[in-house]
Amino acid sequence: MQIKQIDHSKLSDYAKVPIAFEVTSKLQICPTNNGLGGLQLIERPCTPYIKDYDLLADCHPLSWKKQFDLDEWGLFVAIENDMFIGGAAVAPEMAGFMRGAANLWDLRVHPDTRNNGVGGKLLEAVIHWSKERHYGTLMVETQNVNTPACKFYSKKGFVLGTIDVHGYDDPLVQDETKLMWYMDIH
Numbered sequence: 001m002q003i004k005q006i007d008h009s010k011l012s013d014y015a016k017v018p019i020a021f022e023v024t025s026k027l028q029i030c031p032t033n034n035g036l037g038g039l040q041l042i043e044r045p046c047t048p049y050i051k052d053y054d055l056l057a058d059c060h061p062l063s064w065k066k067q068f069d070l071d072e073w074g075l076f077v078a079i080e081n082d083m084f085i086g087g088a089a090v091a092p093e094m095a096g097f098m099r100g101a102a103n104l105w106d107l108r109v110h111p112d113t114r115n116n117g118v119g120g121k122l123l124e125a126v127i128h129w130s131k132e133r134h135y136g137t138l139m140v141e142t143q144n145v146n147t148p149a150c151k152f153y154s155k156k157g158f159v160l161g162t163i164d165v166h167g168y169d170d171p172l173v174q175d176e177t178k179l180m181w182y183m184d185i186h
Contacts, residue, residue, distance in 0.1 A: 001080045001118065003125045008070035014077055014087045015061040019108040020052035027144040029165055029177055041165055041171070043147055051145060056172060061106065074129035078109070078118045085113045088122035090129055090138075097139065098182070102130035104140035107149075123156060131185055138185050144177040158183045 006014065027041040054060045064070060066090065078086035089106040097103055104126055109118045130138050140158065142149045154160070158181035167178025 001078055001085070001121065003076055003078055003121050005125070005129075006075050006077055008065060008073070008075060010067070010077070011061050011070075011075070012085055014075065014089075014155070015054070017077075017087050017108045017110050018052075019054055019086050019106070021111070021146070021148065022048055023051050023145045023147075024048045025147045027147055027150060027177070027179075029144065029163060041144070041150075041160075041163075058169070061087075064105075073105070074126060076122055076125045076129075078113075078122055080113070083112045086118040086122050088107055088126050090126045092133065093135070098137060100135060101137040101139045102126075102133065102135040103181070104138060107140075119152060120156065127183075127185055136184065136186050138183045140181050142179045142181065143173070144179060145167060150181075151180045153183075156183070 019115055023046060025043050026180050028044045030040045032038050032040065058067060072092045074090040076088045077084045086109040087106065088104065088108075091103040091105045093099060093101060094103055107119060107122060109122075127138060140153060142153065142186075144150075150160075160179060161182045162178070162180035164178040164180075168174050168176055
C-alpha cells in the first residue's frame with residue numbers, strides 16, 4: 001500500500017472509494033445529574049442500517065469544489081494494486097471551527113480493506129500535513145451512529161471535546177449527536 005497526495009483534479013477517482021458503512025450500534029449520551037455529574041457514552045445495539053455520508057447534501061467529494069477552495073486542502077489516497085482503496089481530506093483553519101486547527105474533513109476506506117491499517121496510514125499523512133503548516137490541533141467531526149470511527153479516533157489519541165445532541169437540523173440526521181474530537185499535534 002502506498003499513500004500519495006493528490007490535487008483536486010483527481011477528486012472523481014477519490015470519490016469512487018465508498019464511505020458507506022453498516023450501523024449496528026449507537027453511542028447513547030447519558031447525562032448524570034442532568035449533566036452536572038458529567039456525561040457517559042454507552043454503546044447500544046440498534047437495528048442495522050446503512051449510513052452513507054455521500055448521499056447527504058453537499059457532503060459528496062464532488063460537491064466540495066463548489067463550496068471550498070480546495071487548492072489549500074490536503075488530499076490523500078491509499079493505493080494498492082493501482083486501485084484507490086482509501087482517501088483523506090484535511091482542510092486548513094476554517095471559519096466557524098476552532099482557531100489554529102486543521103480539520104480532518106473526510107476519511108474513507110474501501111469496505112474490502114477496512115481494519116487493515118489503511119485509515120491509520122492516511123491519518124499519519126494528515127497529521128504530517130497539518131504539522132508542516134504549523135497547526136497545533138487536528139479536529140474531526142463524527143456522529144454517535146459511527147461507533148467504529150469514534151473508537152478509531154479515540155485509539156489514535158483524539159480526545160472527545162464536544163458532544164452536541166442538537167447539532168443537526170437536517171431531517172436526515174437530526175436524531176444524530178454531533179461529536180467533535182481533538183488531537184494536540186504540536
